[in-house]
Amino acid sequence: MKPILTGGEMERYDRQILIPEIGVAGQEKLKRARVLICGAGGLGSPAALCLAAAGIGSITLIDHDQVALSNLNRQILHGDADIGRWKVDSARETLGRLNPHLNLKTSTARIGAENALAWAAGHDVLIDALDNMATRYALNRAALETGAAFIHGAVHGFEGRALTVIPGRSACLRCLHRGEAPEAGRFPVIGVTPAVIGAIQAAEAIKYLTGIGELLAGRMVVYDGLRARWSEFKVNKNPECDHCGRPSERNTP
Amino acid sequence: MSVTVNIHKTHRQFTAGLEAVPADGETVGDCLSNLIERYPQMKTALWDAKGRLKNQIEIYVNMESAYPDELGKRVNPGDQIHITVMLAGG
Numbered sequence: 371m372k373p374i375l376t377g378g379e380m381e382r383y384d385r386q387i388l389i390p391e392i393g394v395a396g397q398e399k400l401k402r403a404r405v406l407i408c409g410a411g412g413l414g415s416p417a418a419l420c421l422a423a424a425g426i427g428s429i430t431l432i433d434h435d436q437v438a439l440s441n442l443n444r445q446i447l448h449g450d451a452d453i454g455r456w457k458v459d460s461a462r463e464t465l466g467r468l469n470p471h472l473n474l475k476t477s478t479a480r481i482g483a484e485n486a487l488a489w490a491a492g493h494d495v496l497i498d499a500l501d502n503m504a505t506r507y508a509l510n511r512a513a514l515e516t517g518a519a520f521i522h523g524a525v526h527g528f529e530g531r532a533l534t535v536i537p538g539r540s541a542c543l544r545c546l547h548r549g550e551a552p553e554a555g556r557f558p559v560i561g562v563t564p565a566v567i568g569a570i571q572a573a574e575a576i577k578y579l580t581g582i583g584e585l586l587a588g589r590m591v592v593y594d595g596l597r598a599r600w601s602e603f604k605v606n607k608n609p610e611c612d613h614c615g616r617p618s619e620r621n622t623p
Numbered sequence: 624m625s626v627t628v629n630i631h632k633t634h635r636q637f638t639a640g641l642e643a644v645p646a647d648g649e650t651v652g653d654c655l656s657n658l659i660e661r662y663p664q665m666k667t668a669l670w671d672a673k674g675r676l677k678n679q680i681e682i683y684v685n686m687e688s689a690y691p692d693e694l695g696k697r698v699n700p701g702d703q704i705h706i707t708v709m710l711a712g713g
Contacts, residue, residue, distance in 0.1 A: 413713045501713040524710035529632070531710055532634065546690055547709060551679035557712040564713065594632075603705070605689040 409499030416568030444561035651696030
């Protein structure tokens with residue numbers, strides 16, 4: 371049988387293949403994996419960089435925005451010369467330089483309730499690198515319908531949080547919240563916070579795809595960067611959740 | 624011995640800077656009412672115009688989500704309530 375990894379890839383990923391839990395078999399799983407990253411901003415930048423570097427075979431990156439000067443304190447896929455370009459174009463260059471083996475698809479589509487399912491289809495993992503709750507809920511629902519793992523991340527100031535949703539097994543994002551909330555708008559944030567959370571999201575994706583370790587399923591971590599403290603909250607499936615609860619008990623279609 | 628209510632960073636401006644406030648009550652709802660009696664500005668931080676818990680407020684009891692019936696959740700002396708806020712930024 372022809373090896374999946376080339377000699378160059380074996381050398382590129384040598385240090386992580388040395389991790390007993392990963393090995394060649396795990397690396398091959400990463401190469402076969404298909405990950406959707408929604409957002410190429412504060413969270414999407416570190417998540418995409420970590421996943422591309424780790425050898426995820428196929429990534430779809432979606433963002434409908436262009437690079438602005440005020441993005442550059444945290445959106446490390448982009449640089450000064452990229453201001454005004456589509457974020458996904460800038461990201462394509464950065465990720466291509468990092469790892470030419472990556473099969474990257476990009477789109478400037480705006481993800482919403484009407485198209486989240488279509489974008490989610492064909493992916494093993496959906497990374498929530500979004501900046502608003504409405505789209506997060508759309509992606510959460512798409513994950514539940516496709517069975518893809520949904521890895522939530524969010525930041526504000528020095529505070530961040532992450533939660534992994536395994537459809538059918540663990541609480542979903544809607545099991546936590548009763549509905550819409552004010553949008554973040556021009557929220558305060560410093561780059562280290564999404565760097566931490568985006569890297570955790572990438573780690574969750576890698577563990578899920580290779581079937582190793584323990585996921586943040588049913589437990590949400592909250593990072594207080596100012597204090598350098600972590601909290602962990604248990605999150606239970608809500609039987610009456612309007613996204614993942616029993617159909618007879620859902621209060622919306 | 625009372626219940627300890629841990630206050631989110633964005634709400635500490637309403638609790639004289641305190642990160643944790645003791646409160647009395649048999650349910651989360653009682654404890655929050657007790658908290659608001661002493662720190663009235665917490666009322667608008669927690670409740671919407673219709674007197675319901677705001678959508679972006681999350682309540683945890685002993686590090687476990689109390690959603691969806693947060694206010695009715697029974698608490699015992701020594702329990703820890705955490706009030707946190709949904710984050711939307713990315």
